[in-house]
Amino acid sequence: MTEAYVVGAGQSPFGSFPDESYRSLFATAFDRATASVDAEFDPERIDEAFLGTLGVGGRQLGLSGPAVTEHVGLHGIPTTRVENACAASGYAFRSAVAAVRAGLADVALAGGYEVMTDTSSDHTKWWLGVSGETEWERLSGTTFSGVYAQMASAHMNEYGTTTEDLSRVAVKNHGNGARNPNAHLGFECSLDQAMAAPTVADPLNLYHCCPTTDGASAVIVASEDVAFDLSDDPVRVAGMGASSGHVGLFQRDTFTSIPATRRAADAAYDEASIDAGDVDVAEVHDCFAIAELVAYEDLGFCDPGESGRLLREGVTDPDGDLPVNTSGGLKSKGHPIGATGTGQITEIFEQLRGDAHTQVDDPRYGLAHNVGGSGGGATVHLFERTDGGDR
Amino acid sequence: MTEAYVVGAGQSPFGSFPDESYRSLFATAFDRATASVDAEFDPERIDEAFLGTLGVGGRQLGLSGPAVTEHVGLHGIPTTRVENACAASGYAFRSAVAAVRAGLADVALAGGYEVMTDTSSDHTKWWLGVSGETEWERLSGTTFSGVYAQMASAHMNEYGTTTEDLSRVAVKNHGNGARNPNAHLGFECSLDQAMAAPTVADPLNLYHCCPTTDGASAVIVASEDVAFDLSDDPVRVAGMGASSGHVGLFQRDTFTSIPATRRAADAAYDEASIDAGDVDVAEVHDCFAIAELVAYEDLGFCDPGESGRLLREGVTDPDGDLPVNTSGGLKSKGHPIGATGTGQITEIFEQLRGDAHTQVDDPRYGLAHNVGGSGGGATVHLFERTDGGDR
Structure with missing residues (x-):
């Protein structure tokens, strides 16, 4: 079993952004994460994605994961949306590491996104109780x-x-x-x-x-074989x-x-x-x-x-x-629910x-x-x- | 990397069940899955669970995964809720296999559940468009x-x-x-x-x-080391x-x-x-x-x-x-969204x-x-x- 390493990570600004969408916020996080990779990084190296969101805020209700990966140019890769309330992207990261350790992916993307300040939906009333x-x-x-x-x-x-x-x-x-x-x-x-x-x-x-916050975050996980090629200083997932x-x-x-x-x-x-x-x-x-x-x-x-x-x-x-x-x-x-776990990372x-x-x-x-x-x-x-x- | 095998699988009846909940339906599927394991099977051998549901039906909105695993006696194990619309439990199964192949779990549970016929929630109107x-x-x-x-x-x-x-x-x-x-x-x-x-x-x-259907399904995945102890005739995940x-x-x-x-x-x-x-x-x-x-x-x-x-x-x-x-x-x-993928398996x-x-x-x-x-x-x-x- 290969060890897994973090080779890049980034987050969007967290705040209240009425002119942004869950996709545009994630794009900012993703761009920052890829820019943080030391070597020139081709996003096409990403084999699989795991994205966390609570996501009952009236936007894309089902399948928001593929909608996000496509938006950042990763069309077609397996994309799993994880929902574990405020721990959504903590769990998404766990699955990304598992995919790398299992050999399903050499490079996996973990991340999260949440738009919480949009009050145009009748579901915002749920936010404080839904978890x-x-x-x-x-x-x-x-x-x-x-x-x-x-x-x-x-x-x-x-x-x-x-x-x-x-x-x-x-x-x-x-x-x-x-x-x-x-x-x-x-x-x-x-x-x-x-x-x-x-x-x-x-x-x-x-x-x-x-x-109550809007935001997104993204973390790039790589196998040992590629981590030291991509990064001068990768961070090992120790436990x-x-x-x-x-x-x-x-x-x-x-x-x-x-x-x-x-x-x-x-x-x-x-x-x-x-x-x-x-x-x-x-x-x-x-x-x-x-x-x-x-x-x-x-x-x-x-x-x-x-x-x-x-x-x-x-x-x-x-x-x-x-x-x-x-x-x-x-x-x-701030705490944009699905973005918090990978934001911490x-x-x-x-x-x-x-x-x-x-x-x-x-x-x-x-x-x-x-x-x-x-x-x-x-x-x-x-x-x-x-x-x-x-x- | 270990191979992964299915050693047990079961589903609840699919239908319209106003007296059942997402938890009781899953319990039926889980009981049938564990009963289908050839050897006497202690559910405590399950190390981790991945459960699929679209789940905007007005019941437990966040964290329904842990609510389900607890209900069937698996308190405390890592439980990831996956939502990929109608492919939720197909993707949950993929993650369960990855967890086994990565060595995170010797035995992992994949499954899904959906209650679609409950019209007491204003969210049922979404069902046909949400995906x-x-x-x-x-x-x-x-x-x-x-x-x-x-x-x-x-x-x-x-x-x-x-x-x-x-x-x-x-x-x-x-x-x-x-x-x-x-x-x-x-x-x-x-x-x-x-x-x-x-x-x-x-x-x-x-x-x-x-x-539009209520139902649940459950599949038990095991590593090569334990699959042939648990099962006289395990089914290999070939691809x-x-x-x-x-x-x-x-x-x-x-x-x-x-x-x-x-x-x-x-x-x-x-x-x-x-x-x-x-x-x-x-x-x-x-x-x-x-x-x-x-x-x-x-x-x-x-x-x-x-x-x-x-x-x-x-x-x-x-x-x-x-x-x-x-x-x-x-x-x-029938097609109880989150239950369909592992129901097919x-x-x-x-x-x-x-x-x-x-x-x-x-x-x-x-x-x-x-x-x-x-x-x-x-x-x-x-x-x-x-x-x-x-x-």
């Missing part, structure tokens, strides 16, 4: 912020986590996002501002919730983990952990033969501030209940021991090649963590720098 | 039967194909479906009946169109092909062929090192009668324009040289093990052909009987 459980959450009136608010309340109750802890996620991620020209909300916020924002779903306020969980929060034994993340992380660390202490930079799924805190604990960055301390001590700041969400995260960079790719907007010091291992819904699915991917010659 | 191109087909009023009607008109004009040729597809497939207890429309029809039915989209009449095409019919150079099918077939025959003449039994995507005729030509069963003759001469009858749609096909067995699995309701004589190679939309995507899979000892 929750339908019968007992969405149809009974629970919003998606309401689901994460319950997790936040439980975490506060069990561990004494505070509104200040939640707000520090926003301050850090907006600080990073302010340096990222692709961020949707690319401005800094103060702790006072983040503490005093209007309530969305108590205890979560506006600064504890990610925005993959994925797991499902109960779709409904109410079905779970715990509200203060996402078990799917724990299982996915265990699998990824196991495959990479490293542990959390080896990770040098991470993008984690901060759809709500509480999600970033819980991720620290589920990914093994700290013990349960210790995530607030990590933030207070600056461990996850860009100059800390384990910088998290240097891109700005979902909170500041784009940031890790850039970090491991020294090209990030908020570059951390000499990272070797990077982690990308993508969650579907409130934990109905999760992927964890580990990447290793190769320096071009470690093969 | 067409949105901007220039669906939103301009072209129904899905209208798209295939244009293909039928073109085929009649170019090759002299007749309403009688179209009607013979219905007569043959209903004859087969009448022997299949899982068929939605499990009754015979005469040529006179099929000729005289009311027009749906000229030149297609009611007997030239498949029904896989998949391709995308223009989503809109109007974008294509030809209305009398589906180029994605041709490319997918070429890839599958190439991998299996066989040609169309070696195929002993096939399930092809007859969402409309014209689609079966075009499939004969695109899959190489005959030259362009010769498909009507194949039907008239009985070549694709159960006792002909190349029996097609012995299950009843989409026309009689279920029929081929049963044929190659001698267990089919309309069993053909001693087949060695079987073919399953699944189309997304009007040809925006297609998969072709080739299977070979092993007789349990050819390893």
Whole structure:
């Protein structure tokens, strides 16, 4: 079995783009991804594509995957649309790596796209509930912020986590996002501002919730045979983990952990033969501030209940021991559902090649963590720098 | 790289089931698939799942994959929902085979489900258009039967194909479906009946169109290492092909062929090192009668324009040289979108093990052909009987 490497990655700007379509946004991401390949890259080398989108926004409803690949000049290649809610492109990336490892593709494309701000469709009303459980959450009136608010309340109750802890996620991620020209909300916020924002779903306020965003991202995966020809410095896929969980929060034994993340992380660390202490930079799924805190604990960055301390001590700041969400995260960079997973991988790719907007010091291992819904699915991917010659 | 084998397969009854859900239908298919494994089979051996559904029917909108695997007792395994319109589970099967070949799974589950007859949602109105191109087909009023009607008109004009040729597809497939207890429309029809039915989209009449159906199907794929332990007679995945095409019919150079099918077939025959003449039994995507005729030509069963003759001469009858749609096909067995691809593979699995309701004589190679939309995507899979000892 061949190893798989990332040889190119890019994202469109994330934001609100009424004049763009899911196709034009993806074209921007794709052009940036191909441009990031060190060697001159002929897109016709791409054998197969896996594209993630939640995609109930009133545009192309079925078969949007082939509509996208055709739009970027990849007519005819097998194209699979993956939908695993907010983890759609995390899972799409997993399938792209599997296609390379299985020998189905020498070069595979993973990516995602979402247009969320188009309110011309009557389906936009679904956005905030569609990734929750339908019968007992969405149809009974629970919003998606309401689901994460319950997790936040439980975490506060069990561990004494505070509104200040939640707000520090926003301050850090907006600080990073302010340096990222692709961020949707690319401005800094103060702790006072983040503490005093209007309530969305108590205890979560506006600064504890990610925005509703349009955007796309694309990652090019290659087999070992071709990766070092295409790239001076390919990034190795060191470990993959994925797991499902109960779709409904109410079905779970715990509200203060996402078990799917724990299982996915265990699998990824196991495959990479490293542990959390080896990770040098991470993008984690901060759809709500509480999600970033819980991720620290589920990914093994700290013990349960210790995530607030990590933030207070600056461990996850860009100059800390384990910088998290240097891109700005979902909170500041934005969260165009299907584009998020491969958007995170784009940031890790850039970090491991020294090209990030908020570059951390000499990272070797990077982690990308993508969650579907409130934990109905999760992927964890580990990447290793190769320096071009470690093969 | 390990070879992949099908060791179990099953489908729920196809039909209109107002008291069933997508989960309960899938549970029936899954129970039948696991029961078809020759050795005692512990479902916990399944490492990963790929499930196809178009799934805009108002039920679980995001993350229905994990909701399904959990329902059948597979909590926690990575579960990817694939949507490629009517080819959703053909593509899901491709990913399941890739996961096995890549070593991600020793045993993988592929399947699909669809609830189409629930009219309580305002989204059911989409069903007939959702798989067409949105901007220039669906939103301009072209129904899905209208798209295939244009293909039928073109085929009649170019090759002299007749309403009688179209009607013979219905007569043959209903004859087969009448022997299949899982068929939605499990009754015979005469040529006179099929000729005289009311027009749906000229030149297609009611007997030239498949029904709107609820149902589910499941296929269990295993690596070589475990396949012969689990099964006395596993079925080898001999070749896989998949391709995308223009989503809109109007974008294509030809209305009398589906180029994605041709490319997918070429890839599958190439991998299996066989040609169309070696195929002993096939399930092809007859969402409309014209689609079966075009499939004969695109899959190489005959030259362009010769498909009507194949039907008239009985070549694709159960006792002909190349029996097609012995299950009843989409026309009689039914077409629950996401369930169709792995439903077709279920029929081929049963044929190659001698267990089919309309069993053909001693087949060695079987073919399953699944189309997304009007040809925006297609998969072709080739299977070979092993007789349990050819390893």
